[in-house]
Amino acid sequence: xxxxxxxxxxxxxxxxxxxxxxxxxxxxxxxxxxxxxxxxxxxxxxxxxxxxxxxxxxxxxxxxxxxxxxxxxxxxxxxxxxxxxxxxxxxxxxxxxxxxxxxxxxxxxxxxxxxxxxxxxxxxxxxxxxxxxxxxxxxxxxxxxxxxxxxxxxxxxxxxxxxxxxxxxxxxxxxxxxxxxxxxxxxxxxxxxxxxxxxxxxxxxxxxxxxxxxxxxxxxxxxxxxxxxxxxxxxxxxxxxxxxxxxxxxxxxxxxxxxxxxxxxxxxxxxxxx
Numbered sequence: 001x002x003x004x005x006x007x008x009x010x011x012x013x014x015x016x017x018x019x020x021x022x023x024x025x026x027x028x029x030x031x032x033x034x035x036x037x038x039x040x041x042x043x044x045x046x047x048x049x050x051x052x053x054x055x056x057x058x059x060x061x062x063x064x065x066x067x068x069x070x071x072x073x074x075x076x077x078x079x080x081x082x083x084x085x086x087x088x089x090x091x092x093x094x095x096x097x098x099x100x101x102x103x104x105x106x107x108x109x110x111x112x113x114x115x116x117x118x119x120x121x122x123x124x125x126x127x128x129x130x131x132x133x134x135x136x137x138x139x140x141x142x143x144x145x146x147x148x149x150x151x152x153x154x155x156x157x158x159x160x161x162x163x164x165x166x167x168x169x170x171x172x173x174x175x176x177x178x179x180x181x182x183x184x185x186x187x188x189x190x191x192x193x194x195x196x197x198x199x200x201x202x203x204x205x206x207x208x209x210x211x212x213x214x215x216x217x218x219x220x221x222x223x224x225x226x227x228x229x230x231x232x233x234x235x236x237x238x239x240x241x242x243x244x245x246x247x248x249x250x251x252x253x254x255x256x257x258x259x260x261x262x263x264x265x266x267x268x269x270x271x272x273x274x
Contacts, residue, residue: 006218008039009047010222012044012048013051016029017051017054017228017229017232018229018233020055021230022233022237023168023253025162025253026052026055027162035111036269042207043215046215050200051222055230056192056230061231079142083142083190085149086144086145086146087149088194089146089150090191091195092153093150093153093157094153094156094157095195099202101160109163110162113271114162114163115162116257116264118164118257119254119257120257120261122168123251123257125172126168126253127251129172129175130247133175136178138180139183141183144179148177148179151176152174152184152187154173155173156191156195166188167185167189168249170184170187174187182242185241
């Protein structure tokens, strides 16, 4: 096993796990880091798909008791049924638009410079939303109404643009709709489960001919790193939002995006596909 490839897999797994559920865009970070590591070829893109699956498994593990309760009572309990309906409503907009426009988006926007611009615009929007939100009217996931869920789903559609952040779009959409910070964050985590399982399954099916048993060891290293770092990030973010806003992530996005644009403009780094 090539040690250089193993180190790349470890780094990419850590990046995916740490950024997937923070409002900073894991896809954008993977595009940037993959370009820096010269790992944006077909194998690199397949690897990104697999480690995303590991990250979502970390959320399933974190919420395993709640998910098991919903699965066991969905046929008879109203709260579980509302929970499933809300996730379905929130899932649909991005699913439909993703199928329609995913190839077009990948062709033109999966590059460091467009990602950097999305980082900056997203950071500015977070700052604006943080200044405009008022009193929270929804303080737990079970109190979310179907129209709230659909609104969050429409917001999630923006994350089809790499660098926008799926979690950032859904959390900010939830805040605008009156969800508390923790409620918006938790619903974003729950919504990630069907969204990312569907997206990962779709991409793996398309890339099935690229799967090779020789890559299993490298995939295993990245997947473990992604799972562990994602589990840490989920717990840390839930603790953080209990007493803080999201402005720090906004400033990080703006600074990171500007650094990428500066490095491209002054040719400090030769970005792949920029």
